[in-house]
Amino acid sequence: MIKVNSLKKYYKMGEVTVKAIDGIDLEIEENKVISLMGKSGSGKSTLLHQIGLLDRPTSGKVIIDGVDVTHEKDTKRSKKRLELIGYVFQEYALLPELTALENVYLPGMMLDPKSDYKNRAIRLLEQVGLGKRYKHLPKELSGGEQQRVAIARALINEPNYVLADEPTANLDSISSENIMETLLKMNKEIGVTILFVSHDPDDKKYATQHIYLKDGKLVEPYF
Ligand code: ADP
Ligand code: MG
DSSP states (O other), X not given: OEEEEEEEEEEEETTEXXXXXXXXXXXXXXXXXXXXXXXXXXXXXXXXXXXXTSSOOSEEEEEETTEEOTTSOHHHHHHHHHHHEEEEOTXXXXXXXXXXXXXXXXXXXXXXXXXXHHHHHHHHHHHTTOTTOTTOOGGGSOHHHHHHHHHHHHTTTOOSEEEEEXXXXXXXXXXXXXXXXXXXXXXXXXXXXXXXXXXXXXXXXXXXXXXXXXXXXXXXXXX
């Protein structure tokens, strides 16, 4: 479980303080599909960065499987992230000079160069329906295919959690549905928790638990 306690993230912009996250308490259990919704600027990406250990809070705690990692050294936080958390970005964030296969196995190689990361990557690409595309470069793939490569990459180290920040925002409706179905399939097949951000109320249907943000605070569902 990931626990977030009294979490705040403030940005100082000259005289002004932006309260991007303003006192959040949250528990994210394993094997769930959770939507994180809210208007643009409500703090969704900031919260995801905190949960995904990509950034540190102004105050409060992030506790992963009982361990408070808020103030751990960068190296320890990176290792926890590689082991437990997969991240999927709106813009796919694949390395352009690496093939689909290399993109997928890179975090596996980083965590454990002696492991069979290559075979795991091939299997994952097959699972996301790209078994025949693993030698392609990102630019040779459609947006939806690139995002499926990014999902395979997020799963290479068998994480307990996949955090997806507006994973379908750049895609047409058919590719979007395909990406959401792929994420749900991974939840069913490997039991990984999927926490996805969306600002489309329609995407609620994919999740069984819903989190709503407004001005950096959790609020009751408003749609
Ligand atoms: P969302 O993902 O819901 O659109 P964000 O988490 O990106 O919202 O941003 C929440 C608020 O924090 C916004 O007002 C945004 O401008 C501000 N913000 C986010 N990142 C930074 C930053 N690095 N520096 C200053 N302000 C930021
Ligand atoms: Mg955002």
